[in-house]
Amino acid sequence: MAPLHQRHDLYPVGEVRPNVVWSLRHEALFYLVFALSFLGRRRMPWLLALWCAAPVLLWAAGIQPGNEWAGFIFNRANALFGCGAVVGLLYQRYGLRCRVPAPVGWALVCAGSLGAFAARDWLGDLAVAVAAILVLVAGLVTANSEQRFARGWELVGNASYSIYLTHNIFLLVGVTAWVKMLGRGMFPVAVAVLGTAAVLAGILVHLYVEKPVIRAARRLLSRSAAAPMSGGWGEAVSRSDRV
Incomplete structure (x- = not known):
């Protein structure tokens, strides 16, 4: 049960199930570093830059993290956040x-x-x-624009969380079926076909599972938020009317 608890708690180290959850806990670390860098009394952008560059510097120096905690804090994924930040800053400054x-x-x-x-x-x-x-x-x-390209990427972006959570399942099923029916050949074709199919399946999960669940949750939350108001403010108004 430990990997399941670590999934819910986003515990920084140890095994998690499903295994894609590792990136969620690393994303949580990024939010923490970002908050420390920009949301305090003094801005420290150098902290975010150092965190992003640390795995590259360690790799260049031939240094390996000594334990799981160091491997988590200085994960190579830090550099991916840095790449996104660099592209965003360059676009913001130069367009x-x-x-x-x-x-x-x-x-x-x-x-x-x-x-x-x-x-x-x-x-x-x-x-x-x-x-x-x-x-x-x-x-x-x-x-x-309102071109299909823009609308298509907007849909993919909205569905990204469903794609992220489900793509491993669809890929596993797809690879198993592919090998049984077509063998182990045509590997590049298999990657393109199965990858596209996994994305499309994730979009369907977004449209027909994620969105309905979100709508239901919002209705439930709105009702629970309105109930105290109707029992307090509404009752007070009715009493004042009687008086």
């Missing part, structure tokens, strides 16, 4: 004058993602950073 048609943006996303996957053995963890940066840049250089 991007070029604008490309939607098909070019989609092509950049697909080419960047597939290219990073193909070079994963050479780039290692940097492959994820390269793919993520290209996705960000594609979104920035594509004109923000």
